[in-house]
Amino acid sequence: MTAASRQNKLVLEGLSKRYGAFTALEPTSLSVDDGEFLTLLGPSGSGKTTLLQMISGLTEPSEGKLWVDGEDWTFRPVNQRGMGLVFQHYALFPHMTVAENVAFPLQMRKLPQAELRSRVDETLKKVQLDAFAHRFPKELSGGQQQRVALxxxxxxxxxxxxxxxxxxxxxxxxxxxxxMEIRRLHKEYGTTVVYVTHDQEEALVMSDRICVMNHAKVEQLGAPHRIYADPETLFAATFIGHSNVLTGKRLSMDDRTAVIRTPSGDFRGAYTARDRGTEKVALIVRPEQMRLGPPPDGEYDGVTGRLNDLVYVGADTRLLVSLPDSTEIMLRHDPATGAMPAIGDQVAVHWAKSAARIVS
Structure with missing residues (x-):
């Protein structure tokens, strides 16, 4: 399905939830395309599960609207929504076989037996459990039980x-x-999926778009590569992947970039329009963008510091460098590209100005 042919499957308009004086979700508006995989990503208490429960109908919103396929489903009962729900606990029926567990939602919908058997057989093959159809949940591994739930x-x-x-x-x-199994099933069936996790890598691997949430509101919404490469807030930059953070004060800016003054020097980076009125900002550089050595020319910025530690992780070695103001930065270094410094050495580190982002 091409982006041009997609239509909104789900639309939220100012959806929020309050419990007395406590706000579990600030007014939130977003849309999900037909066939899209959207991940709600954030720490505990960020509002992601509350949002999912309102979409499912398990929790009523305090205000706002929820639309599915153009119909107002804001207060539609959960048993009339026809949504598929998968939770951390598989909730399989222990007295039913694998095939009977998978057949159960079809029996509730009173499908003819021939179609029911055909769908169960087809689906068990897709999750590679057709050989386990007559086993009971207790006879399966955790991964197999999760595939039955899917x-x-x-x-x-x-x-x-x-x-x-x-x-x-x-x-x-x-x-x-x-x-990978969920990604494959999503692509094969073309189903719209809203997925909740606090695992950043999981969100990057699986999603068409990620909705980063914190303190009961949306921090950033976009494609995984966009959120990773162009975070709009300090939280988004540090919650997804590792970021080196140099805090300071914004000195100047133009349409696309700004200069920040930090205890380690003045640096330039790309700057979004979201917080142009904020003077206290942070420079963000990903570890893979940093290199050993002084800046080769004016297109690069750099710092010097003491090498505190070397961490071997297989594909590369992580170098932990302490700057004069005690800020610690990390870079990923391929030993094959040159001699490895020793712990305690003074080292120079540089990065391309185009790789730096300035956020509030």
């Missing part, structure tokens, strides 16, 4: 699938495998 959700072809931390109970290797 199959049970996808089998009835819901308009919208909501997933709340579905991989949180799995170990790292299995979690990564299941990320």
């Amino acid at each position: 199959a049970r959700c996808f089998v009835f072809r819901p308009r919208l699938i909501l997933m709340d931390e579905p991989l949180g109970a799995l170990d790292k290797a299995l979690r990564e495998n299941m990320q």
Whole structure:
């Protein structure tokens, strides 16, 4: 499905939730395209699960509107929404086989037996569990149980699938495998998915767009590569991936860039229009953008500091450098590109000005 052919599946207009004086979600407006995979990403208490529960109908909003396929679903009962729900706890029926668990939502919809069996068989094949159809949940691994939960959700072809931390109970290797499994199912079925996680890497791997949330509101919404490369706020820059942060005061700016004065020097970086009135700002540079050595020309900025530690991580080595004001920065260094300095050495570090971002 091309971007031009997509239409809005889900639209939120000023949706919010309050519990007395406590605000669980500030008024939030966003839209989700038909067939899109949108991830709500943020720490505990950021409002992401509250937002998902209002979309599902499990929680009523305090104000605002929710539209699905152009219909007002703001107060539609949860049992009339026909959405697929997948949670961290699989909620499988222990007395039913795999096939019976997957068939259950079709039985509730009174599908003819021939179509029911066909859909169950097809879906179990897609999640590679057709050989386990007659087993019970207790006879499956955690990853297999999660695939049953996914199959049970996808089998009835819901308009919208909501997933709340579905991989949180799995170990790292299995979690990564299941990320690919969900991506594949999403692409094969073309279903619209709204997915909640606090795992930054998971969001980057799986999403068409990421909605970064903090303190009950949206910090930034965009494609994964855009949020990683062009964060609009300090929170977005530091929550997704690692960022080197040099704080200071904005000295000047033009249409696209600004100069910031920090204890380590004056530096230039790209600057968004979001907070042009803010003087206290931070320079953000990703570790992979930093290199050893002094700035080669005027297109680069740099600092000097003491090498505190070397951390070998396989593909590269992480160098931790302490600046004179005690700020610590990290760069990723390929040992094959030159001699490795020793811990305690004074080192110069540089980066392209075009790779730096200034945020508030």
